[in-house]
Each structure stands twice: as C-alpha cells, then as structure tokens.
C-alpha cells in the first residue's frame with residue numbers, strides 16, 4: 325500500500341517507516357499539519373497514519389480538511405493521547421481506527437493490514453487483459469508464465485494494473501512507486517519496465533506493458 329505517515333517525531337517516524345517498508349509498503353512522511361494536509365489532498369494514498377500533536381497544529385485539522393474530499397481513505401490515528409474522549413472525538417471526525425503510543429509494531433502492522441482489507445483499493449487479485457496479480461503472494465500470472473516479483477517491480481506492476489487502460493506518465497509512476505521527490509531525470513521507470521517485460525513477455529505475445537510514445541506506459545484493460 326501507499327501510506328502517508330504524518331508524524332513530527334523523527335524516531336517514531338523512522339521506526340514506523342522502516343517496519344512498514346519491510347512489510348512491502350511504500351511510506352511517504354509529512355511532519356506537520358500543513359505538509360500532511362497538502363500531500364493527503366494531492367495524492368491517492370491507500371492509508372493515512374496520523375499523529376495528533378504536531379508542531380503547527382493538531383491532527384484533527386488534517387482529518388477535517390481531508391475527510392470531505394477523500395471520504396474513502398482509511399485514517400488510523402497513532403497518538404500518545406489515549407483517553408476515551410480523545411478516541412471518541414477522532415472516530416466521530418472520521419478516523420477509522422486509533423492506536424495509543426507506545427505500541428508494539430506487530431499491532432500497528434495488523435491494523436494496517438486490516439485497513440487494507442477494508443479498503444476497496446486492496447482486493448486480493450487484480451486482473452487486466454490476460455494478466456492476474458495476487459497482491460498477497462506477489463505472484464503475477466500470464467497464461468503459463470508465473471513470475472514472483474521483487475517488491476519494487478511488484479509495486480510498479482500493481483500500480484499499472486490498478487490503472488489498467490490508462491496511460492501513466494513516467495512522473496506518475498515515479499511518484500507512486502519510488503516516492504515523491506525522486507529524481508525526475510532518472511530512467512529508473514524504463515529500466516523496471518524492461519525487467520517486467522523480460523519476465524512477462526514471450527515472443528509473439530503483445531507486451532504486458534505497452535509503450536505509449538511520448539506519453540508513458542499502459543497495461544491493457
């Protein structure tokens with residue numbers, strides 16, 4: 325999943341980011357209300373993890389700005405404030421879950437998985453043309469081809485398949501798979517597309533990933 329982590333404490337942010345990255349998620353971090361709100365509104369994240377006490381305000385401000393525009397994105401509040409009133413007011417504002425600091429990473433990971441199962445964005449199997457991608461096993465099948473993809477290749481293929489039929493620009497793919505702010509001059513997208521083609525194409529087949537000249541890449545719907 326693409327996860328937005330809004331957390332101002334570096335140590336907590338790095339603990340959460342490293343753990344989630346190890347589980348195969350992509351984590352984008354914001355450390356203030358302003359930055360978190362801007363990112364949450366500009367990009368389609370699958371999940372937001374939200375701290376409440378931030379240097380320029382409160383997590384509630386993020387939630388009340390983002391919720392009306394993104395009604396479906398799951399938000400898990402991760403806060404040291406754990407009174408019943410805090411929890412109730414956040415859940416009423418539209419948070420989906422609440423985790424009190426300090427917490428065991430295993431519990432956060434389980435709640436992230438639960439949020440993923442609940443959101444439409446992560447149904448288990450994706451289909452496009454003759455390609456099937458299993459989001460749990462990371463296996464892509466195409467006819468009798470079966471490829472077990474490493475995490476970055478998997479993330480790229482998953483993103484293209486979630487947008488099957490649409491042309492995705494290199495920039496969109498960089499932002500979604502490598503993270504916002506990645507060097508835009510890089511040819512990393514082309515390199516990874518070639519890795520995927522090597523695994524998923526056979527002579528005589530149309531390529532699993534179409535090149536749309538001057539625009540980007542597309543997986544056929």
Ligand code: CA
Nearest residue numbers: 332375377378
């Ligand atoms: Ca904080």
